[in-house]
Amino acid sequence: MSQPNYDYYDFWKEALSQIKIELSSQEFATWFSRIDYNSAKEDTIILSVPSKFIKDQISQRYSTLIKNTLHDIAGTILTLDFIVIKKTMKEQHEVEDTPIKQSRSIAKKRKPNETNSYSFDSFVVGDNSSFAFNACMAIAKNPGTSYNPCLIYGGVGLGKTHLIQAVRSYIKGNLSELKVVYVTAEAFTNEFIQAIGQSKTTPFKNKYRKVDILLIDDIHFLQGKESTQEELFHTFNDLYDSNKQMIFTCDRPVSELKKLTARLRSRFERGLNVDLQPPNYETRLAILRKKCINHNYVISDDVLDFISKNINTNVRDLEASLTKLIAYSKLLNKDITIKIAQEQLKDSYSLNRDHSIAIETIQKAVADYFNLSYIELRSKKRTRAIAVPRQIAMYISRNMTDFSTTEIGYDFGGRDHTTVMHACQKIESLIQADSSMDNTIQKLMRNIKEYKRET
């Protein structure tokens, strides 16, 4: 691992991607496309900007945001220094004139690179995602023929955007005569509202009704937005009648969307609905291995095992953990050990823990899942039908809460803490041996979070 010392460039890149999420795309393009990473020394990152005016504006508006973001990523306070490097007349013209319009075109130019990473090749397929992956691949190869519309649903960070963007880039690369439009439901809504405000709904309608493939991300955003729903309903019908392909993504099954008109719901439910589940241990490990290759970085197997075991929420968290460790390792020029991983990721995996989840909530959710009564789960009965669910509930209590094994034992009918420790070890080895156990546990943990939200 021969990485340059003090390589802050990764921190900067990661900070940019986080800031991009926080700001509107316009604001981000206006200011951040003008900043270039220049160099770093000691604990200072030096950024270059094309003029003093821009330097002043950016330091005034964004210094704190940039510093805080860098602090979160690097785990240490970094200082910023801006230097002015005048661009050639041509470059300057590009960035300085008519800020919004120009920066939009810059954002546009950069887009293909950004979205290139969202390809089928870079997607690691596991049991959790093979159905969705194959459906998207089949659609990309033969849009509009089968699986129309297709709706992919699943929790945050599981690869929904990645998959539909992969469809988009596949079509752009292989079927470039087809017109493909990707839009988030939020952008679609904003554009529609703007079109109404300016009495320009015809261009809007033309834009979305004259496409071959329409990809709309995060349709849960449309809840409660009645006129946008109405507009999408008509767009849908037009495209559907002319066999144009549509793919939507959503953070939950359509049946669970509230404040969605019945007729639009029934449109979404037409065609194919597939879910993306969180990846199991093996898939998490495979994803990490692939990302290490992409980063051109070697991390030992025991560290990858540690991350895969502890970061079990979604791929986004998995990626963020890896980026953090790699940046740390480059910065300090140290190989990553389990100890370093433990320290650096402490906050991320304690996010999985929740002080406010009661053991009782966990017991109820587990009992429900296995069709047992909550009293039975806490009882002294030792039949296998009860013993395993009880051990699962103990394991989950240990993993999702901060209660000690003694406290957990107490809540399970006054059992000894060694019983809880034994249960945790046993479930752990079952998870290792059988990925369906991992899936069950993940599912239960999600149910428990839901229970908590509802109560």
Ligand code: ADP
């Ligand atoms: P969602 O849209 O479901 O919230 P994203 O598609 O944005 O999730 O995925 C979050 C991050 O994880 C992205 O950087 C994406 O590339 C990555 N990712 C998700 N699933 C996979 C996968 N199966 N293989 C490789 N990378 C993945």
Ligand code: MG
């Ligand atoms: Mg997404």
